[in-house]
Amino acid sequence: MEILDGKKISNQIKEEITVEVAQMKERGEKVPHLAAVLVGNDGASLTYVGSKVRSCKKIGFESTLIHLPEETTEEDLLKQVHQLNNDPAIDGYIVQLPLPKHIDEEKVLMAVDPDKDVDGFHPTNFGKMALDMETFISATPFGIMELLKRYNVDTEGKHTVVIGRSHIVGRPISILMSQKGKPGNSTVTLAHSRTQNLKELTLQADIVISALGVPRFLKADMVKEGVVIIDVGITRVADDTKEKGYYITGDVDFDNVSKKASFITPVPGGVGPMTIAMLLKNTLLARERHNN
Amino acid sequence: MEILDGKKISNQIKEEITVEVAQMKERGEKVPHLAAVLVGNDGASLTYVGSKVRSCKKIGFESTLIHLPEETTEEDLLKQVHQLNNDPAIDGYIVQLPLPKHIDEEKVLMAVDPDKDVDGFHPTNFGKMALDMETFISATPFGIMELLKRYNVDTEGKHTVVIGRSHIVGRPISILMSQKGKPGNSTVTLAHSRTQNLKELTLQADIVISALGVPRFLKADMVKEGVVIIDVGITRVADDTKEKGYYITGDVDFDNVSKKASFITPVPGGVGPMTIAMLLKNTLLARERHNN
Numbered sequence: 001m002e003i004l005d006g007k008k009i010s011n012q013i014k015e016e017i018t019v020e021v022a023q024m025k026e027r028g029e030k031v032p033h034l035a036a037v038l039v040g041n042d043g044a045s046l047t048y049v050g051s052k053v054r055s056c057k058k059i060g061f062e063s064t065l066i067h068l069p070e071e072t073t074e075e076d077l078l079k080q081v082h083q084l085n086n087d088p089a090i091d092g093y094i095v096q097l098p099l100p101k102h103i104d105e106e107k108v109l110m111a112v113d114p115d116k117d118v119d120g121f122h123p124t125n126f127g128k129m130a131l132d133m134e135t136f137i138s139a140t141p142f143g144i145m146e147l148l149k150r151y152n153v154d155t156e157g158k159h160t161v162v163i164g165r166s167h168i169v170g171r172p173i174s175i176l177m178s179q180k181g182k183p184g185n186s187t188v189t190l191a192h193s194r195t196q197n198l199k200e201l202t203l204q205a206d207i208v209i210s211a212l213g214v215p216r217f218l219k220a221d222m223v224k225e226g227v228v229i230i231d232v233g234i235t236r237v238a239d240d241t242k243e244k245g246y247y248i249t250g251d252v253d254f255d256n257v258s259k260k261a262s263f264i265t266p267v268p269g270g271v272g273p274m275t276i277a278m279l280l281k282n283t284l285l286a287r288e289r290h291n292n
Numbered sequence: 293m294e295i296l297d298g299k300k301i302s303n304q305i306k307e308e309i310t311v312e313v314a315q316m317k318e319r320g321e322k323v324p325h326l327a328a329v330l331v332g333n334d335g336a337s338l339t340y341v342g343s344k345v346r347s348c349k350k351i352g353f354e355s356t357l358i359h360l361p362e363e364t365t366e367e368d369l370l371k372q373v374h375q376l377n378n379d380p381a382i383d384g385y386i387v388q389l390p391l392p393k394h395i396d397e398e399k400v401l402m403a404v405d406p407d408k409d410v411d412g413f414h415p416t417n418f419g420k421m422a423l424d425m426e427t428f429i430s431a432t433p434f435g436i437m438e439l440l441k442r443y444n445v446d447t448e449g450k451h452t453v454v455i456g457r458s459h460i461v462g463r464p465i466s467i468l469m470s471q472k473g474k475p476g477n478s479t480v481t482l483a484h485s486r487t488q489n490l491k492e493l494t495l496q497a498d499i500v501i502s503a504l505g506v507p508r509f510l511k512a513d514m515v516k517e518g519v520v521i522i523d524v525g526i527t528r529v530a531d532d533t534k535e536k537g538y539y540i541t542g543d544v545d546f547d548n549v550s551k552k553a554s555f556i557t558p559v560p561g562g563v564g565p566m567t568i569a570m571l572l573k574n575t576l577l578a579r580e581r582h583n584n
Contacts, residue, residue: 106425123427127419130467131459133398157488165470167423175422175467178457178482187493189481190470196449201479 002263004147004230006270010277013146014059017284021060024287032287033062034118034280035084035093039077039103040070045096052094055276061283064090074103078111085113092118092136092286094279115289118282121168130175136282141172143274144209144230148183153207153228153263155183161201163218163251164211165192169232173209198222210251220256229257229264232271294555296439296522298562302569305438306351309576313352316579324579325354326410326572327376327385331369331395332362337388344386347568353575356382366395370403377405384410384428384578386571407581410574413460422467428574433464435566436501436522440475445499445520445555447475453493455510455543456503457484461524465501490514502543512548521549521556524563 021031034056038049049065056063066080077099084093093116099105114124120138128135137145148155160177164170170190178188186207191198202208202222210218211232223229233251250267258264265271313323326348330341341357348355358372369391376385385408391397406416412430420427429437440447452469456462462482470480478499483490494500494514502510503524515521525543542559550556557563 123419123423123425124416125419126422127415127417130418130422130463131415133415157486159489171422171467174482175463178484185484185486187481187483187487187489189479190466191479192470192477194449194477195479197451197479 001258001261002151004151004153004263004265004270006143006147006265006273009147009150010143010273012150013274013277013281014055017280018059020284025060029291030287031060031062032091032283033064033089034283035064035066035090037066037068037077037080037084037093037095039068039072039096040100042098045098049096052276052279055280056283059280061280062089070100072100072103074107077103077108081108081111085111085116090116091290092116092283094119116286118279118286120282126167126172129172132179136285137176137278138168138172139275139278139282140169140232140271141176142278142281143271144173144232145176145183146278147230147265147271147274151263153183155207156185158186158206158228159204160186160188160207160209161191161205162188162209162211163191163198163202164213164232165190166211169211170209173211177207177209212251214251215249216251216253218252218257220253220260223257223260225260226262227257227260229261230271231265231267234267234272293550293553294443296443296445296555296557296562298435298439298557298565301439301442302435302565304442305566305569305573306347309572310351312576317352321583322579323352323354324383324575325356325381326575327356327358327382329358329360329369329372329376329385329387331360331364331388332392334390337390341388344568344571347572348575351572353572354381362392364392364395366399369395369400373400373403377403377408382408383582384408384575386411408578410571410578412574418459418464421464424471428577429468429570430460430464431567431570431574432461432524432563433468434570434573435563436465436524437468437475438570439522439557439563439566443555445475447499448477450478450498450520451496452478452480452499452501453483453497454480454501454503455483455490455494456505456524457482458503461503462501465503469499469501504543506543507541508543508545510544510549512545512552515549515552517552518554519549519552521553522563523557523559526559526564 036049053063053065084090109121114122120136125135162174174188174190177186199222207228209230213233215235231250231252236246239247248268328341345355345357376382401413406414412428417427454466466480466482469478491514499520501522505525507527523542523544528538531539540560
């Protein structure tokens with residue numbers, strides 16, 4: 001059994017980007033500039049955005065945090081989005097979700113210039129991804145593909161079962177895994193809440209990608225010997241014995257499933273750390289595409 | 293066994309549209325106007341486009357055929373596309389594929405205004421489809437969904453195996469079948485040229501959608517009793533005994549598979565006739581959306 005070490009690989013990727021940015025600077029080129037728009041004071045969102053901004057600084061990107069009050073109107077947020085679209089200094093930006101309830105998220109995401117949409121959430125970018133065109137692949141599925149690639153996990157002709165059909169993980173990873181390419185060329189089954197025979201399916205799977213959000217849902221008796229496990233679930237479970245009052249766990253019963261697996265991502269330290277790395281990668285790509 | 297009669301259903305749909313168009317006229321509204329751009333003189337393309345234009349006339353749409361010579365430059369074709377984008381008289385239009393080799397198809401399809409892209413080939417429309425947003429679904433997958441709907445075929449929680457990952461059939465139908473909705477909510481496996489255990493998969497399938505283009509590939513011993521069969525394959529097989537010198541056949545060994553099936557589409561007369569009907573439906577939707 002080998003651990004797919006997202007922490008290690010994400011650090012590698014950040015180091016690679018740091019080198020590229022240093023070279024850009026040496027050549028006198030503009031370095032990548034990521035902006036993040038945060039509306040309101042949701043605790044988790046503050047943490048995520050803060051972490052993204054800190055990562056930018058570490059690797060030499062410029063970054064801008066636009067922190068708007070909770071009561072910002074949809075109109076004002078759209079104005080901000082248009083301003084970012086038209087600002088040549090900004091290579092890419094994200095609008096941190098969720099937005100306050102009085103704002104139509106779809107409307108805001110649709111207003112983001114696809115060429116600056118480093119989250120890859122705009123339908124144009126999603127469609128390009130599905131049609132094998134150059135695009136921004138959203139960070140979580142992009143991170144999974146990169147992990148599989150760097151560990152040279154064989155996916156060709158393998159049967160991959162994806163659990164969960166969310167727009168940001170299950171759906172895109174099911175598409176990417178079945179496309180031509182390496183990793184890719186997998187036979188993909190997309191399972192979800194209406195699936196009736198999930199265990200029957202996971203028992204056939206060479207690769208299971210779980211993006212369900214149910215702690216320790218996937219048990220050892222649901223998978224076969226040698227399976228590859230990608231655990232995208234991240235759930236906080238209340239626990240008074242922990243300093244923070246909770247611990248983080250994935251969709252997979254790691255202790256038992258890992259005994260049968262050939263490769264497995266831990267939680268934390270698997271898919272999670274890859275996400276910020278791939279957002280930075282997308283911002284670098286945005287900068288490079290604007291140069292060309 | 294019940295035949296999923298695409299010819300009958302497509303005629304029903306055309307009749308429904310005819311009634312709607314007549315009501316539009318009565319209300320003094322502009323009727324839908326479809327334009328088709330054809331470059332060169334490919335025989336099959338001439339037939340398809342001709343048939344689309346005739347269908348428009350029959351149901352009361354306005355239609356325009358723009359027939360450009362084979363040697364049209366990419367630049368001139370793009371000019372034509374921009375003209376159609378900006379012409380308020382045109383509700384929707386198609387650029388008939390394939391285009392001559394000196395023209396970059398992707399560039400041309402990207403230039404089509406997504407709001408007039410009744411073929412649903414633009415990445416923005418594909419992405420919207422995949423993200424459950426209002427869009428134009430391309431005609432073949434849209435036609436399959438409509439057939440399943442009108443025959444009230446139960447898809448919820450069923451295992452659908454799609455064979456073929458093309459951008460215009462396999463990929464989109466695999467997405468649509470697994471989305472929330474009715475039809476939909478199916479557990480979908482997407483199989484393709486790299487799939488190693490196809491027969492094992494099709495034997496588990498409650499629904500098989502084959503979009504492979506290999507005559508009579510799917511045999512009776514590959515499916516289970518009661519299976520629903522959607523045959524998207526349309527292949528011309530040379531045959532001197534036929535007046536045209538060929539006959540049309542699908543991916544499915546119809547005579548034998550139909551004995552085990554609960555529902556099955558014939559070829560011809562199944563998915564094929566639905567395609568033009570759904571193109572017309574999309575043009576009607578385009579007109580209605582422009583009105584709103």
